[in-house]
Amino acid sequence: MCENFALHFIPDFAFDFKSDTSKFCLVIFACVISFLKDPRALILASILPAALFFIGDNIFKKLLRLNIINLFAVIIIIITWPDFKTGIEAGILITVRMNLICIIFLRIGFNIPFVPEKLRVLIIMTVRGVFILRERFYASLMSLRLRAKNLRGLLKFKTIAYLIASGLLRGSERSERIYQVIEMRGGFKGFNQDIKNKFNLRDVLYILIFTIYAGVIIFLNAA
Amino acid sequence: MKALKSGKLVRTALLSSAFFLASLINIKVGAASTHLTLIAPMGIILGWSVFPAVFVALLLQAVLFQFGGLVVLGVNVLDMALPGLIVYIIFGRSIKNGTNKFLTSALSFLAGALAVMVGALMLSTFLYATDNNFLSMAEILLLAHIPLALIEGIITLFFIAWLKRSAPDFL
Structure with missing residues (x-):
């Protein structure tokens, strides 16, 4: 009963993959990947496709284990990097890039209407x-x-x-x-067949993490 | 994509994987670096389907290893796939149906070497067309591809000879 009660509060609305928005987001995504060397552009632009296009099938759950392992790698990078600020930037860049590449490959298996x-x-x-x-x-x-x-x-x-x-x-x-x-x-x-294009609470959390990354990068550059 | 028949899909994917793997092995030649392409065997076996095969391999390289990049994906596909298609048009039928062993071997060697040199020539032209400052770089790249063309020619020769002897249907 508790489970049902919790599910009741999770926002649950479908996303139309046949719309032009999905095409637009893929174009943005391609542009972002091509400018991977600039972490600010990468993170800021990755929030939009994450919010509009790539969420909706428990991306957070699928990438959770990978991100936990990545966390240790990032901590080691930050500790061993000579400069703390660039160390954090490099860590975030690695995390975001890894997430984006995984999302691409998760998306390839799904039915995107405009891909033959x-x-x-x-x-x-x-x-x-x-x-x-x-x-x-x-x-x-x-x-x-x-x-x-x-x-x-x-x-x-x-x-x-x-x-x-x-x-x-x-x-x-x-x-x-x-x-x-x-x-x-x-x-x-x-x-x-088993994909339900639904926007749930964990996906919000995923976007929130990316937003925090963007905030950290902007803060570090402003300081 | 229209030339890509459903029956040839698996073979195309496998050759695309072979291209992907072969391209990852870089050979340092002076200041520049070159890599094996296997584009001539791909062109001869796949024909027009060489374009989607190269596209997929380069897309994976750009996304996974940051080789090339998505912005230059189109020009890279043209640079790699067009030599394969040229080789297919010029030598494809003679190599596939040829009965004279010596002639087939000579044509295979020529196909392999020509594919690499056409690719290198196109790359140098693209560089020169981008900016005049790239002229010396274009010359170095063209020269660096000559030994690779010979190696690729020899490998294509033995590759085709083995396939013609052991699995002629694969060609």
Whole structure:
């Protein structure tokens, strides 16, 4: 009962992803990412897309563990940095950049109307493909190191080329199987089924944290 | 994107991953640095689909590693994908259907070297068109890509030879 009572107070309204606002926010987001070296521009501009576009599916909950781990890294950076002010700036910059990159990848899996279906699938399969190839190349490289240590001249290039080609071929078979498995389980549209585009209290907290970051940066620059 | 058929989607994604991984290995050549691209094999295998493949790989590089950047993503895609397409148009059919081993190998080497040199030439042109001060930088970059073109040519030669022997359907 207490749980229901608490839920009653959480603001709960849907966000229309088909509107032009979402397109506008993505453009802003792209611009922000391209100017990542300026922390003030980054933080101030990241609040808007966070508020309008990227929240609504428990982003806060998904990024909580990552941010806890990041907190320790940031503390070490601030302590070890020669200048305290720039240390804090660097820490905040790292945190915000990490959050934005994670949000992009969380968003890729979702149904954004103006991103073509093929491109979305291509991005997801490319990210998966990197790990497949890494796995294949690592095994091949290990066996190569054990069997033939000192390769020189043309033989070296020949070996590298054969290694890439065989890795790609084996990786292709595995990729096909992974693709078929995803299709069997509902396809790439399946990612959207459990998403409720709702704005909740934790998302407000997420935006609030970013606002505090922005405040700290502005305060440090004014001081 | 229209050229990208659903059946070729997985292969395109995998080659995009290979391009992404190969591009991360930088080779220092004097003041500049170059990297393997595997753009010729990509062009020959994918044809017109090389554009979305390169786009996705460069997008991931820009977002994850800050290589390139989103503002110059368009020009980078053109610079990397167009040589692949040129290679596909010039050598694609002869390499895929060629029966003469020596001729196919020679064409593969040429395709690999040409793709890198066209890419380097385009990059130098873009730099020169941006500002006249970049002229010396453009010259250095062009020269730095010559050894890479030879390496890429040799790797393409053996890559295509292996695929033609072991998995001709993959081409």
